[in-house]
Amino acid sequence: MLADLQFSEYGMINLGAEMSLMHLNTNIRQTQKLSLKLQHAVQLLQMSSLDFAAIVRSKLNENPFLEEEEQGEDDEIITGQSGDSGALLCESTPDNTVLEDRDFSIYDGNTGKRHSKEDDVTAMELMASPTTLSMYLHGQINLLPLSRRDSFIAKAIIDSIDDDGYLRTSILDIADFLNLSPTPQIEELMTALHLVQSLEPIGVGARSVSECLTLQCQSIDDISIKNMAVKIINKYLDSLVARDISRLKTLIGEPTTLIEDAVDAIRRLDPRPGWKISSPRVDYIIPDVIVRKQKDKWVVRLNPAVIPRLRINKVYEELFLRQHRKEHPQLTQDLQDARWTLSNVAQRFSTILDIAEAIVRKQALFLEFGAMAMKPLLLKEIANEVGVHESTVSRATNNKYIATPIGIFELRYFFSRSIVSASGAACSPTAIRELMSELIATESPKIPMSDGEITIKLAEQGINVARRTVTKYRQLLQIESANRRVRHAS
Structure with a gap:
């Protein structure tokens, strides 16, 4: 269009035939745009518990209106090792009388003396020194x-x-x-x-x-x-x-x-x-959610160890509100930020708990009978049940863990696409891998089954999968091929 512009001898611009093509249109469109606070809330939801705790700790150090509540004595703290699928490792004892009756005196082999619990012996002094x-x-x-x-x-x-x-x-x-x-x-x-x-x-x-x-x-x-x-x-x-x-x-x-x-x-x-020789590095996982069976019903609750104990300092807040807030714009911003932080903390854990409860309802058979009973589950199903978007479910299950009686699992572990069996029933890849593991465990050590034979065995039980899928699942289970299994057996 710029090439068609012509200047007349009076300095006027002649648009020529292009003028007839120019016109104005007025359109009304409605778009969604996340505010900065909402974007930050989404980021907080996606963080792991450790990262979120670090953010909260920085808020405590920076904001004068925030303070930390004291932890109750009866709060239960559960931890687990990374990759551990066994029982829960640590749990506080509600009854402190049992601990008080024990003899905590320590025998010193060098001096032949026994130190009582009143002596200045710290826990760090009792720890074994790591061998490098x-x-x-x-x-x-x-x-x-x-x-x-x-x-x-x-x-x-x-x-x-x-x-x-x-x-x-x-x-x-x-x-x-x-x-x-x-x-x-x-x-x-x-x-x-x-x-x-x-x-x-x-x-x-x-x-x-x-x-x-x-x-x-x-x-x-x-x-x-x-x-x-x-x-x-x-x-x-x-x-x-x-x-x-x-x-x-x-x-x-x-x-x-x-x-x-x-x-x-x-x-x-x-x-x-x-x-x-070097001391192995052990990664510990603090689960965000704990599930227990009480009176034939699975009860889900948040792990108190991951919930920040925050509150607004009422003394500072009342003193500030009595003053002229216009004279202290930074403190006004700090108070708003403190209230917003508490709101985000509550929203984050409320969303995680709602999604965890929905997952437990869908996968109750897994908690009862193990991986063989895992059902296929999509993010969309949980999103519809909780009333949030799929992306919210994805963020809320990212790097979040749940402690169950049979182990500690990432929340994402419970999601998988369905594989339709010969009978038309839906089956999850987790259940198929568990079935494969049992088939291989019961095979003859001298005549192990090949991936093709495992495919036939699965088909006999109504599960039709390709041989390459069986190979992929076997590798995920870290099981060697039939040739290597037979050589190890020999």
């Missing part, structure tokens, strides 16, 4: 009859080993750091390194994955399998990592059984030997 990999290796090297110089070099190498058990620092850099006189030669350094590599756990002090696995191969009893494993590690590690066994057979040209036995032996090795 460095401490473990230093303890071994101190028992060896080494000269002062050799011990000094070996300990310097130990101090350079990381938590995985690897020496990722150059041996020459360690020598420069030692600043010994005379300067250690490479032969002396390698002797100290080999000494460190002979310590437990086997494989420690390696400079690469290949070297770590090669060191561990020395524990293989069968000489032929040991030599084949070392050969695969040092020459064909890429094919091993890619699990390309057929290519290994082609490249090596040795008997198939020997190659398979060597590969199995390699897979039983530990690429991170340092983890055997």
Whole structure:
């Protein structure tokens, strides 16, 4: 259109034929736009309990009108380890009289004295000190009859080993750091390194994955399998990592059984030997919701451990309201923010509780009989029952956990699409995986079922799934293929 504009000799713009195409239209449309506060409320709903607790803690530190209520003595706190599907781990005892009658005196083996509970013995003093990999290796090297110089070099190498058990620092850099006189030669350094590599756990002090696995191969009893494993590690590690066994057979040209036995032996090795000694990192889960059966009825309630105990300081609020609020705009904003924070906390946990109750009603059979009774469930079904949008259900179940008598599960665990059986009944993938697990558990160890045979077994029970689906479910269950199961059995 701009190309058609023409200027006359009087400076006027001639729109030409385009003028007839220009017109005004008035349309009224209604759109939804989330306010900043509503957007923030949605973000708070999606957070995990730990992240939400951090936000609340920052609000407590920043807002003068917010204060924390004291926790009641009878509040129950439930925790569980990450991935734990067993019973609940910790629960406070409502009856404190039992604890008061116990003898909490502590015997000190060094002094022969018994400290009573009134003595200054803290819980931290009673905790076992974690053993690190460095401490473990230093303890071994101190028992060896080494000269002062050799011990000094070996300990310097130990101090350079990381938590995985690897020496990722150059041996020459360690020598420069030692600043010994005379300067250690490479032969002396390698002797100290080999000494460190002979310590437990086997494989420690390696400079690469290949070297770590090669060191561990020395524990293989069968000489032929040991030599084949070392050969695969040092020459064909890429094919091993890619699990390309057929290519290994082609490249090596040795008997198939020997190659398979060597590969199995390699897979039983530990690429991170340092983890055997270092204190394992345990991730604990604090469930947001607790479900218990009371009088033949499943009762759902929030876990008090995740609910922030907030309230507005009434003294500060009344003092502020008596003053002229226009003179203190920041305090006015703080008071509004405090009220809004309390409202968001209540809304968040009310939504989580409503959705958890709806899930428990839908999956009551799962709580009674286990994973085999899991029903297919969609976000839309819970959204319709609770009266919220599907996205709200998705956010409320993200990183939220529920404690049940049979374990702690993420709320998302209960959702799955349905698979129609031969009889027309809907079945969930969770139930199918549980059935597969039982079929494999009852198979003959010497004649394990292939994925195709498992597919036929499922079809005989009215569940028609593709073989590739069975393979995917088996891998999710971390169950090896039939060929590997039969080799392990033999």
